[in-house]
Amino acid sequence: MRHFTNVHDLGDLKAAVKEALEVKSNRFAYKHLGQDKTLMMIFFNSSLRTRLSTQKAAMNLGMNVIVLDVNQGAWKLETERGVVMDGDKPEHLLEAIPVMGCYCDVIGVRSFARFESKSDDYEEKILNQFIRYSGRPVFSMEAATRHPLQSFADLITIEEHKKTEHPKVVLTWAPHPKALPQAVPNSFAEWINQTDYEFVITHPEGYELAPQFVGNAHVEYDQRRAFEGADFIYAKNWAAYADPHYGQVISTDRAWTVDSEKMALTNNAFFMHCLPVRRNMIVSDDVIESPQSLVIPEAANREISAQVVLKRILESL
Numbered sequence: 027m028r029h030f031t032n033v034h035d036l037g038d039l040k041a042a043v044k045e046a047l048e049v050k051s052n053r054f055a056y057k058h059l060g061q062d063k064t065l066m067m068i069f070f071n072s073s074l075r076t077r078l079s080t081q082k083a084a085m086n087l088g089m090n091v092i093v094l095d096v097n098q099g100a101w102k103l104e105t106e107r108g109v110v111m112d113g114d115k116p117e118h119l120l121e122a123i124p125v126m127g128c129y130c131d132v133i134g135v136r137s138f139a140r141f142e143s144k145s146d147d148y149e150e151k152i153l154n155q156f157i158r159y160s161g162r163p164v165f166s167m168e169a170a171t172r173h174p175l176q177s178f179a180d181l182i183t184i185e186e187h188k189k190t191e192h193p194k195v196v197l198t199w200a201p202h203p204k205a206l207p208q209a210v211p212n213s214f215a216e217w218i219n220q221t222d223y224e225f226v227i228t229h230p231e232g233y234e235l236a237p238q239f240v241g242n243a244h245v246e247y248d249q250r251r252a253f254e255g256a257d258f259i260y261a262k263n264w265a266a267y268a269d270p271h272y273g274q275v276i277s278t279d280r281a282w283t284v285d286s287e288k289m290a291l292t293n294n295a296f297f298m299h300c301l302p303v304r305r306n307m308i309v310s311d312d313v314i315e316s317p318q319s320l321v322i323p324e325a326a327n328r329e330i331s332a333q334v335v336l337k338r339i340l341e342s343l
């Protein structure tokens with residue numbers, strides 16, 4: 027595998043999950059693959075889980091790791107070609123990317139949607155420049171429209187905990203004070219649509235995700251009806267996608283907060299969230315602390331999803 031930016035890069039998902047569970051049970055068995063190889067992780071945005079789990083995965087594989095927080099210490103970067111650079115940005119991405127490519131064998135990039143231009147975001151303008159100009163294999167650590175390392179970990183977690191062959195999985199919007207990217211819900215939907223689960227997406231009107239991600243999911247505007255009989259509840263906030271409200275918060279209605287009363291409508295469902303989570307906005311304290319909450323094992327599986335991706339990239343070098 028050269029690059030990892032979406033669900034299709036992994037091929038057969040059942041095989042990928044099987045490989046993940048094998049790696050999970052013997053994660054130090056592949057140190058030869060990463061010997062004398064360097065991973066560079068480039069963050070345009072904050073991170074805890076991705077930063078730590080991906081570095082741990084690389085170390086499991088015997089890799090060296092370099093981490094760059096672009097907005098702390100590096101030169102401010104111009105991303106637009108053709109701009110006269112007489113402002114506060116000393117360096118262009120078109121030099122910085124190939125230079126960074128000189129110092130590593132594999133590149134991970136985190137670059138969230140900027141909500142300045144829907145086309146720039148949905149054409150993955152930043153991530154694709156790394157793919158085009160770095161000369162290295164590139165994987166997404168959450169880009170503008172997807173978070174595939176998270177979604178792979180989410181799938182592993184559901185497969186580990188499902189009590190039926192075809193569980194009902196519900197992706198629910200929940201309120202948040204800021205305008206958050208659509209990357210996590212887009213990616214979750216893209217991956218779950220590749221399974222044979224029953225898949226429902228529930229959100230207030232105006233929060234419809236892009237059709238290419240919704241796919242065959244059933245969209246339900248009544249959250250309680252969506253929760254009925256669910257086996258997994260995956261909560262996440264996202265900003266509006268549809269014009270004219272792209273990138274905007276159009277609701278902070280806490281009637282959508284996931285609480286025990288709503289979880290009682292489900293089939294004793296597990297609760298999932300990618301973290302970080304705004305407690306008592308997205309989910310009540312008692313739900314995220316309940317025995318049905320999988321948020322910690324879900325986060326632990328980020329080490330495994332990253333290790334499978336890095337292992338496949340190293341095997342293709």
Ligand SMILES: CCC[C@H](NC(=O)CCC(=O)O)C(=O)O
Nearest residue numbers: 204206207209210300301302304
């Ligand atoms: C893995 C999630 C990363 C990011 N989350 C945030 O930006 C949360 C920021 C906040 O709650 O202030 C998101 O929603 O895409």
Ligand SMILES: NC(=O)OP(=O)(O)O
Nearest residue numbers: 073074075076300301
């Ligand atoms: N879930 C996730 O990617 O967390 P971070 O933003 O902390 O990396």
